[in-house]
Amino acid sequence: MLVFSETRGWRHNEGIAGAGKALVELAQDMDYAIYSTEQSAFFNPEDLARFKLVVFNNMSGAALTKAEQAAFEDWFARGGALVAIHGSGARAERSWDWFRDDVIGSVFTAHPAAPQFQTARVQSLAPAHPVMAGIPESFELNEEWYSFERPAQDHGMTPIAGLDETSYSPRNDVYGDYQDLRMDLNGEGPIAHPIIWSKCHEGGWRARSVYISLGHQVGTFDKDVSGGIARKILKNALNWSVKNSGQNDEGCGD
Numbered sequence: 001m002l003v004f005s006e007t008r009g010w011r012h013n014e015g016i017a018g019a020g021k022a023l024v025e026l027a028q029d030m031d032y033a034i035y036s037t038e039q040s041a042f043f044n045p046e047d048l049a050r051f052k053l054v055v056f057n058n059m060s061g062a063a064l065t066k067a068e069q070a071a072f073e074d075w076f077a078r079g080g081a082l083v084a085i086h087g088s089g090a091r092a093e094r095s096w097d098w099f100r101d102d103v104i105g106s107v108f109t110a111h112p113a114a115p116q117f118q119t120a121r122v123q124s125l126a127p128a129h130p131v132m133a134g135i136p137e138s139f140e141l142n143e144e145w146y147s148f149e150r151p152a153q154d155h156g157m158t159p160i161a162g163l164d165e166t167s168y169s170p171r172n173d174v175y176g177d178y179q180d181l182r183m184d185l186n187g188e189g190p191i192a193h194p195i196i197w198s199k200c201h202e203g204g205w206r207a208r209s210v211y212i213s214l215g216h217q218v219g220t221f222d223k224d225v226s227g228g229i230a231r232k233i234l235k236n237a238l239n240w241s242v243k244n245s246g247q248n249d250e251g252c253g254d
């Protein structure tokens, strides 16, 4: 497992540390070796060939050069696995067309900032998906909640979990251009505001990616926070992305 957290934009110090610790522990659970780096120079064909799974842990800005992006896309297309966490989906994709179109899809707008962290209700949108294995259909978490311009399914992603916007205040009166952060303008419920999604990529190798917008806080992926729900989702995402979900490996229809 290669964990990459280079930041050339906003730096999520707490999130990088918290997810980094959880990933070390989860790699042990999976019996995977783990290598964490902030050096994008690892994104070359020789070094990438050593890895089965890449995690973007709050990568930000134009972290990869065009050549490094191309090396990653080539590695990924050969059956690679990618899990992208929180800040990796908030503008890092703007310098990388493939990542924007094929992994993140939606364009981040803003998150509430006063208060920044709110307890909200999360609804499973795909209870049979292996990423939601063992996760209640509805649960509460305290987090910094991202909003996006359009729901991920509009961009060909499989929505896995969404936010109940009636359970928190989706407003931002503090920064940027977006104040009203509601995505559910037609009363559709959490399907209108996905916060976790996956994609089964085209081609014979069926590469898989998952984006988890959770993860701002140092404790988000702790095993003791909210019953370890976010940690379990992360663990499931790692396993599903490398096609290690066992008998119940739905989610790509293969």
Ligand SMILES: [Zn+2]
Pocket (backbone or CB within 6 Å): 012, 086, 087, 144, 215, 216
């Ligand atoms: Zn954040």
